[in-house]
Amino acid sequence: MADDSAPRRAGIAAVLGAPNAGKSTLVNRLAGTKVSIVSPKPQTTRFRVRAVLMLGQSQVVLTDTPGIFRPRRRLDRAMVQAAWTGAQDADLALLVVDARAGLTEGVASIVEGLKKGSPPLWLVLNKTDLLDTKRLLPLTAQLNEQLTFAETFMVSAEKGDGLDRLSEKLAEAVPPGPWLFPEDELSDLNERMLAAEIVREQILRQTHEEVPHHATVETENWEERRDGSVRVDCTIYVARATQKAILIGDGGSRVKEIGRRAREELGKLLERRVHLFLNVKERPGWDEERARLRAIGLHEEG
Incomplete structure (x- = not known):
């Protein structure tokens, strides 16, 4: 105590x-x-x-x-x-x-x-x-x-x-001094970033070879619903068409499984129902774009 x-x-x-x-x-x-x-x-x-x-x-x-x-x-x-x-x-x-x-x-x-x-x-x-x-x-x-x-x-x-x-x-x-964050705050990661990261975690877990490190995820839309649930739309960007095909899978099977597991995990973390929708887009060279890096929380100096 x-x-x-x-x-x-x-x-x-x-x-x-x-x-x-x-x-x-x-x-x-x-x-x-x-x-x-x-x-x-x-x-x-x-x-x-x-x-x-x-x-x-x-x-x-x-x-x-x-x-x-x-x-x-x-x-x-x-x-x-x-x-x-x-x-x-x-x-x-x-x-x-x-x-x-x-x-x-x-x-x-x-x-x-x-x-x-x-x-x-x-x-x-x-x-x-x-x-x-x-x-x-x-x-x-x-x-x-x-x-x-x-x-x-x-x-x-x-x-x-x-x-x-x-x-x-x-x-x-740690030195004496006032607390830096409110007592009930667990992290500085906002919910939109959390959703994108949970989707990316499933990409890392369910795909192999070059795909995981050539994919990034951005939360495009976050809609609060009257019943207390939330609709989340995320876009997965990959560098090449072959990576997009792997992520989508036969008849959309891979992206559906990524979405299912991410939705379950996000629901547990947010303690409410989540409606998660994923879209996969090919965007060559995204990992060299300053705007894309800023969108995922990175700021290159110099």
């Missing part, structure tokens, strides 16, 4: 790491609700999403950032830039490392970037339930030789192992 006489504390903790380190799973588990979409594919998260954790009198705002990788497209550059900006704006940064993969080339590249300057750093070794503890110690030593970590945590975001201690330390670490 929170001590109302204790001073309020608030701060931002950026969650950084290579693609597939488990950042979004960690953020969702700490938040106790779905804030970021999750899939087995790398580069699932495309823009910064903030999750608001109420821990007694402390409010910790976790910023889930895109995985940092070597960019090729304008979309990639904007994603990586969003991750680094998220770190610069934070009171502290959590470097999440997949303990099974260890110190990969991708992790080493992030470490080099953090050496140029960052807020206080914490190391979070994730997926540690899949390894013998003896294998974790050399990795921890190796990373601590490269950077100064104020804290080190060994967790399993999937199972929830080690997260109580992480939450407690986060509550203590």
Whole structure:
């Protein structure tokens, strides 16, 4: 139970790491609700999403950032830039490392970037339930030789192992000050963006090869209905006709299944009936268009 006489504390903790380190799973588990979409594919998260954790009198705002990788497209550059900006704006940064993969080339590249300057750093070794503890110690030593970590945590975001201690330390670490968000606010992701992300999650889960990373989703229409339900119209943009054909499927079977699962998930999250309609359009080069990137919450600087 929170001590109302204790001073309020608030701060931002950026969650950084290579693609597939488990950042979004960690953020969702700490938040106790779905804030970021999750899939087995790398580069699932495309823009910064903030999750608001109420821990007694402390409010910790976790910023889930895109995985940092070597960019090729304008979309990639904007994603990586969003991750680094998220770190610069934070009171502290959590470097999440997949303990099974260890110190990969991708992790080493992030470490080099953090050496140029960052807020206080914490190391979070994730997926540690899949390894013998003896294998974790050399990795921890190796990373601590490269950077100064104020804290080190060994967790399993999937199972929830080690997260109580992480939450407690986060509550203590944020500075005294007024809360940054209303107490009942769980995320800064609005409902239109949430709908688009839930549809994109199903695309990631149900399609393969080049399709997932060449598709984007925009919510074109949001109509509140008198019976309390909502009609949502989303457009899926893909780069090529072949990708459009794969997404639609035989007789529209694939897009119907994407819509069915997304509708169920969105209904649970919004706690009301959702009427979801999907449209698939071919738009070559969308991942190089500034307007399309802005529409999905990315802003390329410079």
